[in-house]
Amino acid sequence: DVKVTQSSRYLVKRTGEKVFLECVQDMDHENMFWYRQDPGLGLRLIYFSYDVKMKEKGDIPEGYSVSREKKERFSLILESASTNQTSMYLCASSLPLTGSSYNSPLHFGNGTRLTVT
Amino acid sequence: DAKTTQPNSMESNEEEPVHLPCNHSTISGTDYIHWYRQLPSQGPEYVIHGLTSNVNNRMASLAIAEDRKSSTLILHRATLRDAAVYYCILGLMDSNYQLIWGAGTKLIIKP
Numbered sequence: 001d002v003k004v005t006q007s008s009r010y011l012v013k014r015t016g017e018k019v020f021l022e023c024v025q026d027m028d029h030e031n032m033f034w035y036r037q038d039p040g041l042g043l044r045l046i047y048f049s050y051d052v053k054m055k056e057k058g059d060i061p062e063g064y065s066v067s068r069e070k071k072e073r074f075s076l077i078l079e080s081a082s083t084n085q086t087s088m089y090l091c092a093s094s095l096p097l098t099g100s101s102y103n104s105p106l107h108f109g110n111g112t113r114l115t116v117t
Numbered sequence: 118d119a120k121t122t123q124p125n126s127m128e129s130n131e132e133e134p135v136h137l138p139c140n141h142s143t144i145s146g147t148d149y150i151h152w153y154r155q156l157p158s159q160g161p162e163y164v165i166h167g168l169t170s171n172v173n174n175r176m177a178s179l180a181i182a183e184d185r186k187s188s189t190l191i192l193h194r195a196t197l198r199d200a201a202v203y204y205c206i207l208g209l210m211d212s213n214y215q216l217i218w219g220a221g222t223k224l225i226i227k228p
Contacts, residue, residue, distance in 0.1 A: 004160070042204070042218035043161070090160050103149055103208060106216070108160030 003027070004109040006091050012115045019078040021112050023091030030096045032074035033106065034058075034066060037088040049074055050096065081116045088113050121205045121219040128225045129195050137190040137222055139205030144185050149208035151216060152179065152190045154201040161204065164190065200226045 007022035025032065031050050035043040035058075045058030047066040055066050063085060067075040074093075078085055089112045095104035122140040129135040141150065152164040165172055165179045167188070172179040178191040192199055202221040209215040 040220055042220050044218075045215075092160070103151070103166050105163030105166075106153075106161075108162065110158070110160050 004091055004093055004107050006089075006109040006112050008112050009110070010113050010115075012117065013078075013081050014117055015082060017078075017081050017116075019081045019114065019116075021076040021078075021089055021091075021114070023074045023076070023109060024072050025074075025091075025093040025107070026072065027093065027107070028071065029093035029107075030071070031094045032068065033092040033094075034064070034074065034076045035090045035092065036060070037090055037111070043090065046076065078114075081114075083116050086114060086116045120217065121207060123203075123205050123219055123222045125220070126223040126225065128227060131197060131226055131228050132194055135192040135195045135199070135224065137192075137203050137205075137224065138187065139189070139219075140187045141205070141207055142186045144207060145209075146185075150179065150181060150185075150188050151206040151208050152177070153204045153206060154199075155204070155221070156198075156201045164203070166208065195224075195226050197226050197228060200224055 004025045013019050033048040034046040037043050044060050046060055046064050047055055047058050049055045049068040052068055052071050065077045090108055092106040092108045094106045149166050149168050151166040153161040154164050155161040165174055165177050167179045167181055180189045202223050204221040207217045
């Protein structure tokens with residue numbers, strides 16, 4: 001089974017801090033994603049990456065950046081954390097969503113609940 | 118914008134079938150319909166997906182209306198472990214990476 005591991009389950013940070021959320025997958029998937037999940041809003045895509053060092057903005061990239069130096073690892077960075085970034089952050093991975101694997105399922109980690117005070 | 122509409126919550130009895138509805142009236146001809154579920158304190162997990170024909174797998178069945186403006190996820194015999202939030206999602210063909218998530222249906226299973 002695919003395993004997507006997020007480094008922290010809970011995180012509390014102060015406003016203005018630089019925050020790193022780490023995600024590792026063990027299935028050699030090309031695609032990796034960062035979502036945030038808020039009550040009533042469902043999942044919203046922040047960034048995704050389709051290859052090492054490649055990234056694309058999702059729906060809500062403002063205030064975030066990402067890094068993918070190795071295929072198995074995808075990091076989400078909050079440059080200067082703010083209280084409106086308090087949320088559940090979910091990482092996912094998948095095969096390339098093109099060609100015959102277009103509808104490959106996303107495999108999610110269990111999330112990091114970030115609180116910014 | 119492509120969008121799905123689901124009831125906020127549903128209740129069902131254990132060991133009975135469950136039909137979870139989803140409306141997607143703005144679906145385009147090439148958009149796939151995906152279902153994921155999220156158990157408490159876990160990330161979402163894939164359940165099933167389809168385009169036009171009904172689909173079955175070991176977890177569930179997906180019934181898609183002929184006009185594709187609605188679909189129904191069917192759990193044939195719900196157990197307490199099926200209590201979760203179920204998301205009906207459109208997979209947009211014109212964008213490799215776009216799954217449009219709705220707010221989901223919270224399924225409550227009564228013993």
